[in-house]
Amino acid sequence: MAETIIETNGLTRSYGDICALKPLDLQVPEGEWLSVMGHSGSGKSTLMNLVGGLDRPSDGSLRVGGEDLLALSEDGLARFRREFVGIIFQQHHLIPYLTAVENVMMAQYFHSVPDEAEARTALERVGLGHRLKNRPGELSGGEQQRVCIARAIINSPKLLLGDEPTGNLDNKSTIMVMELLKELRAEERFTVIMVTHNQEVAAWGDRTIYLDDGVLVREERMNS
Amino acid sequence: MVALKLIPHLLSWAGILLVLLRGYSERRSVVMKTSITGFTGGVAGAIILFRTFPETIPFGSIKTALAVSFFLLWVFSVAAVYSSTARRVPISRRGRFVNTSLCAGAVAFLAGMVAGAICTCRFPATASNTLTFIVLVLAAGALAYALVFCVRIIERLLPPSFTVSPSGMLIAVVAFLLFSSSSILRLDLFSPLSMKVMKGIHDFVHQFMESILIPDHLFVRSVVWKYIGILFSKGVGFWGGMVIWFTPAFLIVLAVNFERLPSVAHIRQGAQRRKLLAAAIKARRHRLVIPLLSVVILAAAAYQSSFPSTEYWDPKPIPISANQSGEIIIPKKGEVNLEDGKLHKYLFKQGDREARFFIMVTPEGQLTVDLDACAICKPDGYGQAEGSVICYYCKTLIPLETVGKPGGCNPVPVVFSVKGDNVAINGMTLINTWGSTVQATTRVKEGGK
Amino acid sequence: MxxxxxxxxxxxxxxxxxxxxxxxxxxxxEEVRKYGANLVIIPESARLDVGSGGLNFGVVSEPSYLQQKQVEEALVKSALKAEVSFHLRGALQLKDADIMVEGVNFSDIRRLFPWWQLKGNWPAAGETIVGSDLASRMKLKVGDIVELAGSNNKIPLRVSGIVASGGEEDGLLFMALPELQRALGLDGQLTLVRLMVTAGGDSLKKSASALQMLLPAAKVNEVRQTARTxxxxxxxxxxxxxxxxxxxxxxxxxxxxxxxxxxxxxxxxxxxxxxxxxxxxxxxxxxxxxxxxxxxxxxxxxxxxxxxxxxxxxxxxxxxxxxxxxxxxxxxxxxxxxxxxxxxxxxxxxxxxxxxxxxxxxxx
Structure with missing residues (x-):
């Protein structure tokens, strides 16, 4: 039995009167691929931000990788993010005036020191060895997302968060990206939490939870 | 109030203590104990020295200790650069020795001793009066205790990643000692250093010109003379001194900067490898702080030495004239009391020629009349500080005992006679002596024979 | 960007x-020094404090004078390129009060002192202009007739303008030079000659000394007044x-x-x-x-x-x-x-x- 990497107890997040996340108890064992489904405003992004240390809960307890995120200072959270979490965004959020390699190196910079050779290898691993010096504008959506993945895994995170990583991609690219993630997970053994509203994408995971209005309504285990 | 003057010295010692505590973070108690013992020992030793010997001996010995420490620093800095750039960094016996508690204790003890001795030098004269002396010692002791207390707290507050390399420790210790000593005229190292450099270059150029290059200077064009003249200027001594003063600090900074990062090739995971590297770089950057700080302290020491805060007794020359027979008559107890142990300056004019001279009584009670100029330097004149007069041009200190004797940078003595309660000097002789010495010195200084 | x-x-x-x-x-x-009068000639013994502004009566109580002819000759001999203006200063009585009167040639004034601000007109014969301070003190307006009492006669003058220069001129009354000379009985005599030599720097000093040679009885000074302003x-x-x-x-x-x-x-x-x-x-x-x-x-x-x-x-x-x-x-x-x-x-x-x-x- 793998260790639990994420453990929440009565996790709540409210913005003023609006309660984005009702008290939530969730346990994620290490190495699991968890898909989070739900329609817009169901609190799935909030959950992801909380788990990724980008946001602080209003109430409840949150332990990620043995770290009590509530006890961490603002800078402590930043340190937690840089060492523990890799994030892939729907809108990619690549810096437009930097090349692919430089975008990856930026993650290295905030983590420790940049290392170009390593960044190149990472890009080669996601199949972009030929587009190292291109800027994001010159890359297709799928390629951009692959740069994002390279950037997210460059610091060997224990936890990979995907915020609708395939939301802007066509079918073919989606499959490519998902294949890539699966491969990488097999090698690096990180835990994946992926927010999506696409049933097919969710099906790549080991387990799917359904959120509605901030409440966990259903849980489904996939047979792989 | 007088105890306040000790604060810079005590602060320097506290700085030394702080650096050593951080440098030997595993041997805090040893460092603390030996440093305090050293300091007390230094104070006591210096007091005994001052009581048993004339002042020159304790001053001389402390100055020697400082000079030796500076020399050691040089050796150490060169060694540090060598070892940091060498391909393999063997853990030498030296490296291991530096980390023993014996070494830690020795360094702390010696540094404390010198610091204590310097503190005592601040008031060599007070050491004779028992009551004020006891009060002073008590006040200083209280101050020192408070400082030690502060140092312990500050040391705990510093982040643990902030470490000091052995060379950084040494430079900091020496820099603090030199800073502490630079405010005491007779312990100052920087001014004598730049003076030595100047004289060295001076002599070298002379020898070179006379023996090797040319028997006759006619071949040398005036343009060339201009450049040779630069070598004779005061700036050479100053800048040369600066170079010698700061080089060890910069060498150590370089050495730290060149320190090899740990080998990380065996770590397979990139992120972990990079993290180690980043930590090493950060630690190295932290180790740079102390040497860089030492540079600042050394600069402060050099500044203090170049612009000493000591006020010199330097009266405005009193214009004076000769009587019909060409004699200058100055009453011993006239408007100014010539026998109060201070120097009294006079300005004598005859036609368009003039001469500046001073009259004073040496501690032995000998009356002496001297030119306000020496046979070597430009006639910038002399000022009087405790126990000595100083040549403003070359900052050489001349003990009061030797004023009135010819030679070196001593003021040039003038023949005079005592007639009853008056001092009589022949005006013509005075003017001529001034003329010959000053003209000779200015000619040399203008860079040509 | x-x-x-x-x-x-x-x-x-x-x-x-x-x-x-x-x-x-x-x-x-340097530039400003080129404008305005830059040399003055004053009689040797007069203690006329040039450029200090304000002139008290004590100074002219024992006046000595320059001979207009001599100065003119000297100027011709020295062949200086200069604008010249002759001045004679003296005290006349107006309504039982002593006032300072300056005799000038108005055409020269207009050339040498372009900064004078004149309310009214430049005077014709039998007319005068009054400094602004004096005018307000004596309550004079343009068009008024003033009657000045000299040593031997009375001169009626019409005020044609009021001048403001910001300097000592504000306290003076100006009239034509020959008229004043006649009124004071000092024909052909002057107290001050102002020169504007069109040269700067060293040559100004040279022209001053050249003039001095030709006028041994007078003193030729450089004016620093402009520099000060x-x-x-x-x-x-x-x-x-x-x-x-x-x-x-x-x-x-x-x-x-x-x-x-x-x-x-x-x-x-x-x-x-x-x-x-x-x-x-x-x-x-x-x-x-x-x-x-x-x-x-x-x-x-x-x-x-x-x-x-x-x-x-x-x-x-x-x-x-x-x-x-x-x-x-x-x-x-x-x-x-x-x-x-x-x-x-x-x-x-x-x-x-x-x-x-x-x-x-x-x-x-």
Missing amino acids: LLLAVLAMASSLATALGIVSSSMEKRVA SEGLLAKVKLLMLMVTAVVLVSAGSSVAGTMSTTVLERGKEIGLMKAMGGTRWEVMLIFCGEAAMLGVLGGLAGYVFGSVIAQFITKTVFSASADFIPWFAGISLGVSLFLALLGSIGPMISVFRLDPVRSLRGE
Whole structure:
């Protein structure tokens, strides 16, 4: 039995009167691929931000990788993010005036020191060895997302968060990206939490939870 | 109030203590104990020295200790650069020795001793009066205790990643000692250093010109003379001194900067490898702080030495004239009391020629009349500080005992006679002596024979 | 880019104004000395304190005079190119009060003292102009008839104008030189000759000594009075420049602040991303501060170059002289630019510091 990497107890997040996340108890064992489904405003992004240390809960307890995120200072959270979490965004959020390699190196910079050779290898691993010096504008959506993945895994995170990583991609690219993630997970053994509203994408995971209005309504285990 | 003057010295010692505590973070108690013992020992030793010997001996010995420490620093800095750039960094016996508690204790003890001795030098004269002396010692002791207390707290507050390399420790210790000593005229190292450099270059150029290059200077064009003249200027001594003063600090900074990062090739995971590297770089950057700080302290020491805060007794020359027979008559107890142990300056004019001279009584009670100029330097004149007069041009200190004797940078003595309660000097002789010495010195200084 | 331009502009302006005002000090003094009378001839024994303004009665109580003929001859002999104006000063009675009267040739005055502000008209024969202070003291208006009592006769004069010069002229009454000479019984005599020699620097001194040779009974002096007024003027101009610079700096500073905050707004996503990737708030802020500082340095350097060029241009066109090349103004320019860049980015930096990565990444 793998260790639990994420453990929440009565996790709540409210913005003023609006309660984005009702008290939530969730346990994620290490190495699991968890898909989070739900329609817009169901609190799935909030959950992801909380788990990724980008946001602080209003109430409840949150332990990620043995770290009590509530006890961490603002800078402590930043340190937690840089060492523990890799994030892939729907809108990619690549810096437009930097090349692919430089975008990856930026993650290295905030983590420790940049290392170009390593960044190149990472890009080669996601199949972009030929587009190292291109800027994001010159890359297709799928390629951009692959740069994002390279950037997210460059610091060997224990936890990979995907915020609708395939939301802007066509079918073919989606499959490519998902294949890539699966491969990488097999090698690096990180835990994946992926927010999506696409049933097919969710099906790549080991387990799917359904959120509605901030409440966990259903849980489904996939047979792989 | 007088105890306040000790604060810079005590602060320097506290700085030394702080650096050593951080440098030997595993041997805090040893460092603390030996440093305090050293300091007390230094104070006591210096007091005994001052009581048993004339002042020159304790001053001389402390100055020697400082000079030796500076020399050691040089050796150490060169060694540090060598070892940091060498391909393999063997853990030498030296490296291991530096980390023993014996070494830690020795360094702390010696540094404390010198610091204590310097503190005592601040008031060599007070050491004779028992009551004020006891009060002073008590006040200083209280101050020192408070400082030690502060140092312990500050040391705990510093982040643990902030470490000091052995060379950084040494430079900091020496820099603090030199800073502490630079405010005491007779312990100052920087001014004598730049003076030595100047004289060295001076002599070298002379020898070179006379023996090797040319028997006759006619071949040398005036343009060339201009450049040779630069070598004779005061700036050479100053800048040369600066170079010698700061080089060890910069060498150590370089050495730290060149320190090899740990080998990380065996770590397979990139992120972990990079993290180690980043930590090493950060630690190295932290180790740079102390040497860089030492540079600042050394600069402060050099500044203090170049612009000493000591006020010199330097009266405005009193214009004076000769009587019909060409004699200058100055009453011993006239408007100014010539026998109060201070120097009294006079300005004598005859036609368009003039001469500046001073009259004073040496501690032995000998009356002496001297030119306000020496046979070597430009006639910038002399000022009087405790126990000595100083040549403003070359900052050489001349003990009061030797004023009135010819030679070196001593003021040039003038023949005079005592007639009853008056001092009589022949005006013509005075003017001529001034003329010959000053003209000779200015000619040399203008860079040509 | 805009930011760089603003910074460069501000620092270049500061540099230019600095350089101009520092080279102006010399130039303006030289320039102004060329205007107005620059030599005066006074009788040897007269203790006429030139340029001190105000003249008390004691000084002229034992007057001595210059002979107009002698002076004219000397001027012809010396062959100086100069505008000349003859003055005779004396006391006359007006309504039982002594007033100072100056006899002049009005046509010369109009040439030599172009700055006189005259209310009314230049006088014709039998007319006079009155200094503004005197006029208000004596309650005189244009068109009034004044009756001056001399040593032996009375002269009725019509006031044709009131003059204001800001100098001692304001307290004097002016009339035609021959009339005054006649009134005082001093035919052909003068108390003062003003010369405007069209030369500057050394040659002025030379002409003065040349004239002195020809007029042994008189004293030829250079006038420093204009230089002194020009110094006052200079101080005012400097103050003006300082204020202009201050205004420019303040506006540039606010413009920097504006530009910086729009940049930060535009790059909000980038900042959010940096934070999401694990940059601490301080690290991210330092990156942006570093950017601002770099812009500041670049702007300062560019500003120095531009500023020097502008200063050259200004001094060329205004003073027709080349500006000094002052290297240490580079430091000032750099400092100004850096200071502005950092000061202007304090606000934006705080917002960078506070920026919430979640919201900025969502595009809020």
